[in-house]
Amino acid sequence: MERRTFMEIIGAGSLILPPLACGLRRPVAAGPTFLDGIATTCELCPNKCSVLAVVKDGHITKLNPNPDNPKSRGMLCARGNAAVQQVYDPDRLKQPLIRVGARGEGKWRPASWDEAFDYTAKKLSDIKAKHGPEGTLWSSTEGFQEIFFKNLGQAFGSPNVMRHPSLCLASVNLAYSMTYGTVPSFDLLNADYVIMAGANRFESIITPDTMDLIGGTMERKAKLIYLDPRFTVTASKADEWYPIKPGTDMAFILAMMNVIIAENRYDKAFLESETVGFEQLVEHVKPYTPEWAEGETEIPAQDIARIARAFADAAPRAVFYAGRRSSWYQNDFQMRRAQALLNAIVGNWDRQGGMVPNQKIAKGEFLVLPWDDPKAARVDEVEKAFPLASAKDGVYLPLRENLLKGQPYPVKGWMIYKQDPLHALPDQGKTMKMLDQMEFVGVIDIAMSDTAWYADVVFPESHYLERTDPIEVMPGIWPAAVYRQQVVKPIHDTKPCLEIAQGLAKRLGLSDYFDYTIEQWVEAEAKELPIQNGLEHMKQRGVVAVSQPKYGTTRNPVHRFLTKSGKIELFSDRLKEAGHDPLPVYTPPVQPSGGRFRLVLGRKATITHATLTNLPWLHEHNPENDLWIHPEPAAKLNIQSGDLLEVSSSVGQVRIKARVTQEIRPDCVFMLHGFGKKSPWLKRVHNVGAADSVLLETAWDKVSGNAAMHETFVKVVKA
Amino acid sequence: MATKSVKTAQRYAMVIDAKKCINCKACVVACKAENQVPLGVFRNWIDEETSGEYPHLRMSFDPEQCHHCADPSCVRVCPTGASWQREDGIVLVNEDDCIGCKYCIIACPYDARYHNPETHTVGKCTFCSHRVDRGELPACVETCPSKVRVFGDLNDPKSQLHQLLATRRYEVKNPQTGNGPQLYYLL
Numbered sequence: 001m002e003r004r005t006f007m008e009i010i011g012a013g014s015l016i017l018p019p020l021a022c023g024l025r026r027p028v029a030a031g032p033t034f035l036d037g038i039a040t041t042c043e044l045c046p047n048k049c050s051v052l053a054v055v056k057d058g059h060i061t062k063l064n065p066n067p068d069n070p071k072s073r074g075m076l077c078a079r080g081n082a083a084v085q086q087v088y089d090p091d092r093l094k095q096p097l098i099r100v101g102a103r104g105e106g107k108w109r110p111a112s113w114d115e116a117f118d119y120t121a122k123k124l125s126d127i128k129a130k131h132g133p134e135g136t137l138w139s140s141t142e143g144f145q146e147i148f149f150k151n152l153g154q155a156f157g158s159p160n161v162m163r164h165p166s167l168c169l170a171s172v173n174l175a176y177s178m179t180y181g182t183v184p185s186f187d188l189l190n191a192d193y194v195i196m197a198g199a200n201r202f203e204s205i206i207t208p209d210t211m212d213l214i215g216g217t218m219e220r221k222a223k224l225i226y227l228d229p230r231f232t233v234t235a236s237k238a239d240e241w242y243p244i245k246p247g248t249d250m251a252f253i254l255a256m257m258n259v260i261i262a263e264n265r266y267d268k269a270f271l272e273s274e275t276v277g278f279e280q281l282v283e284h285v286k287p288y289t290p291e292w293a294e295g296e297t298e299i300p301a302q303d304i305a306r307i308a309r310a311f312a313d314a315a316p317r318a319v320f321y322a323g324r325r326s327s328w329y330q331n332d333f334q335m336r337r338a339q340a341l342l343n344a345i346v347g348n349w350d351r352q353g354g355m356v357p358n359q360k361i362a363k364g365e366f367l368v369l370p371w372d373d374p375k376a377a378r379v380d381e382v383e384k385a386f387p388l389a390s391a392k393d394g395v396y397l398p399l400r401e402n403l404l405k406g407q408p409y410p411v412k413g414w415m416i417y418k419q420d421p422l423h424a425l426p427d428q429g430k431t432m433k434m435l436d437q438m439e440f441v442g443v444i445d446i447a448m449s450d451t452a453w454y455a456d457v458v459f460p461e462s463h464y465l466e467r468t469d470p471i472e473v474m475p476g477i478w479p480a481a482v483y484r485q486q487v488v489k490p491i492h493d494t495k496p497c498l499e500i501a502q503g504l505a506k507r508l509g510l511s512d513y514f515d516y517t518i519e520q521w522v523e524a525e526a527k528e529l530p531i532q533n534g535l536e537h538m539k540q541r542g543v544v545a546v547s548q549p550k551y552g553t554t555r556n557p558v559h560r561f562l563t564k565s566g567k568i569e570l571f572s573d574r575l576k577e578a579g580h581d582p583l584p585v586y587t588p589p590v591q592p593s594g595g596r597f598r599l600v601l602g603r604k605a606t607i608t609h610a611t612l613t614n615l616p617w618l619h620e621h622n623p624e625n626d627l628w629i630h631p632e633p634a635a636k637l638n639i640q641s642g643d644l645l646e647v648s649s650s651v652g653q654v655r656i657k658a659r660v661t662q663e664i665r666p667d668c669v670f671m672l673h674g675f676g677k678k679s680p681w682l683k684r685v686h687n688v689g690a691a692d693s694v695l696l697e698t699a700w701d702k703v704s705g706n707a708a709m710h711e712t713f714v715k716v717v718k719a
Numbered sequence: 720m721a722t723k724s725v726k727t728a729q730r731y732a733m734v735i736d737a738k739k740c741i742n743c744k745a746c747v748v749a750c751k752a753e754n755q756v757p758l759g760v761f762r763n764w765i766d767e768e769t770s771g772e773y774p775h776l777r778m779s780f781d782p783e784q785c786h787h788c789a790d791p792s793c794v795r796v797c798p799t800g801a802s803w804q805r806e807d808g809i810v811l812v813n814e815d816d817c818i819g820c821k822y823c824i825i826a827c828p829y830d831a832r833y834h835n836p837e838t839h840t841v842g843k844c845t846f847c848s849h850r851v852d853r854g855e856l857p858a859c860v861e862t863c864p865s866k867v868r869v870f871g872d873l874n875d876p877k878s879q880l881h882q883l884l885a886t887r888r889y890e891v892k893n894p895q896t897g898n899g900p901q902l903y904y905l906l
């Protein structure tokens with residue numbers, strides 16, 4: 001029987017019309033009208049939801065969801081709604097600032113743009129003269145204008161352009177790429193059986209997965225099995241929640257494969273034609289029985305076996321969901337590889353309700369004058385230490401280690417765009433040392449982040465609602481291209497990243513590489529959109545989408561996967577050659593002892609990125625973070641909710657209030673991210689609560705170099 | 720159904736599928752933004768309930784706001800006529816006439832009203848009547864990732880709201896108040 005598709009679920013019969021199927025922006029039951037909102041794209045997280053901004057008398061009064069975007073599914077989350085408060089925040093950065101006191105003292109001198117550009121260009125040139133262009137580091141977080149910042153670093157000649165994936169999803173992306181040659185999406189809208197491990201999709205919103213999971217589990221009654229040391233909102237909606245022993249997910253997955261293979265529940269035909277290494281996998285998983293896994297995971301063997309059978313029976317409409325932020329453990333890559341193999345053996349590849357390769361939307365490209373390749377190798381030595389990892393993204397924590405040692409060469413200048421390394425990286429003390437040893441630090445941001453507070457020059461960027469950005473393509477089962485256009489003129493003396501890059505480029509003799517306007521850039525991109533009058537369309541509607549998913553396009557004998565063998569690689573020769581396990585081998589994680597707890601991290605729908613905690617409408621729901629601790633250990637330590645605690649790891653110590661709750665395993669503690677700020681300009685969270693980054697120790701995944709942020713044990717005592 | 724007092728063509732109401740609520744607060748923040756609700760007070764909110772013993776825990780969320788009662792006690796007690804009800808059922812407060820006596824806050828069985836510390840008048844959910852009058856959905860309804868709330872006209876048999884009430888089991892909160900609440904919670 002044909003299953004319901006996206007169109008049927010959110011289309012006919014509901015209040016939202018399918019994307020592009022109607023000429024009305026926000027049709028409602030009471031009688032559709034046309035609203036003159038300005039179409040743009042949210043920037044408060046990487047989901048890039050489409051927004052219609054309502055402007056009255058030059059003032060943004062409301063941001064509404066734009067239903068044209070099939071990925072955002074007609075929603076705008078709490079953070080997206082609160083974005084207006086960033087624009088009108090009286091404490092935001094309003095003009096360039098140059099430090100006059102000691103670093104972190106907070107003495108600033110307002111400067112003109114010319115002055116800030118001259119000053120910065122001089123510092124960067126001095127460093128270049130002394131240490132070469134590789135003496136500078138350019139780090140940034142995902143954003144539509146990130147490209148201009150990266151280009152400036154590269155045109156300057158630095159190999160050290162550092163992106164954010166190695167603090168986030170580098171391990172999961174690499175694991176699926178090594179197996180399938182691509183990173184697929186999961187068709188949660190149509191899956192009948194979903195297993196999620198630590199991916200708290202109902203609090204940590206990923207579009208369209210969060211909404212599709214609601215549709216799947218609550219409207220179609222799909223099964224959701226959820227593993228997490230915390231009882232999250234996702235746990236509360238799951239059919240079964242297992243507070244798995246942290247760090248043992250791989251044991252659970254290997255045991256599932258053991259059952260599925262032993263009981264011949266795998267997709268034989270698919271494995272024969274599309275994969276390599278099944279024979280080795282059969283042997284490999286033999287010792288990993290459910291009884292063995294019970295000892296590791298604390299999940300009963302019969303439950304593991306039952307889930308394995310149900311999963312295989314539901315396939316291909318069954319997925320073990322990959323997760324997004326995968327910076328968890330030092331074996332994270334191998335754990336995600338195990339997931340990828342489990343998905344492969346039940347043959348859910350490229351099937352409705354399974355794991356689906358992404359579609360893209362074509363767009364044009366603005367061709368810039370190419371610069372020379374950097375002469376020096378990267379300071380993080382990624383090619384040498386992590387040959388399988390993405391060299392262009394870099395590995396952040398190994399970079400910090402090298403940099404602190406001055407190895408293989410000194411790096412003395414740090415330019416930062418849209419990132420707060422003091423919170424984004426584990427071990428704040430170490431990041432502080434890294435800042436200290438810099439001769440120059442320049443930050444481009446919209447607010448005075450903690451890192452900006454310790455910088456030498458702060459460049460105020462225009463808010464996303466005040467800028468026009470490049471067109472961005474979002475690959476997926478429902479791919480879309482989105483456009484961010486200026487909604488209001490900058491209300492302060494701020495500039496978009498491109499103009500900041502151009503200002504610096506001019507003084508660094510690099511103007512030739514930046515000889516264009518954002519309008520020219522966007523025009524070139526819009527030309528090749530799969531729609532007539534692409535630019536006009538984008539200005540009107542903000543999004544181009546292909547509304548129908550395509551399943552099975554790679555399920556044909558001529559299809560070659562982008563792997564060495566051209567097949568799905570269960571056994572990986574490339575891993576073997578690189579000195580890693582070609583099949584995921586389980587090693588029990590070290591467990592906390594001596595009364596210590598494992599610190600686990602996570603997000604909630606109102607608090608994800610560290611920069612959001614200061615927004616009044618979000619802060620109202622999260623005035624202060626606290627430490628979740630189970631009643632059992634709390635009783636032993638004589639801790640009650642509200643007590644002030646002293647929490648310490650091998651690298652730092654914080655004071656934070658206790659929340660005694662059953663919603664966490666007794667051997668773990670948890671705290672929200674983004675509190676305990678040092679910058680007084682973030683006044684709601686300045687010295688309020690505690691920063692997780694102070695406690696987190698430095699560790700990384702061995703294959704991808706991704707940060708391992710769930711490997712820190714802490715001691716908890718009453719303060 | 721408490722629709723007997725409806726004499727006009729339209730009777731606005733809301734269906735709430737609370738099981739789909741993930742407590743993400745998008746509706747709460749959207750309401751603040753749409754209606755310039757001051758910090759610290761709320762026109763809509765999510766009631767949370769956790770029960771059970773680890774690891775057998777349960778958690779539920781209930782979106783709440785004014786129930787736009789068919790026979791609203793808030794309107795009955797208002798001494799100035801500032802609290803009033805439109806023909807389509809939407810209960811409003813006319814700020815100009817509100818003297819801030821707070822009788823209505825006490826009279827409301829659903830705790831739906833607050834004293835606005837800035838204007839010293841009483842505020843509450845308006846079903847975003849200004850949006851509804853333009854043919855749009857209330858802000859909370861539109862922004863929700865789960866589409867927990869369904870807003871519409873009880874008297875329109877073609878509306879999704881009408882169809883849900885015709886085909887699904889539901890309850891209203893505290894029916895014994897006699898207020899005739901118009902928020903229908905699906906079971």
Ligand code: SF4
Pocket residue numbers: 042043044045046047048049072075076077078079080081205207
């Ligand atoms: S999920 Fe929320 S914050 Fe992220 S882009 Fe969408 S509306 Fe913005």
Ligand code: SF4
Pocket residue numbers: 739740741742743744745746747765782862863864865866867868
């Ligand atoms: S927006 Fe929807 S899911 Fe989120 S809290 Fe409100 S009702 Fe619940």
Ligand code: SF4
Pocket residue numbers: 784785786787788791792793794810826827828829830831832843898
């Ligand atoms: S819920 Fe309260 S405020 Fe709303 S109409 Fe009923 S009595 Fe009045």
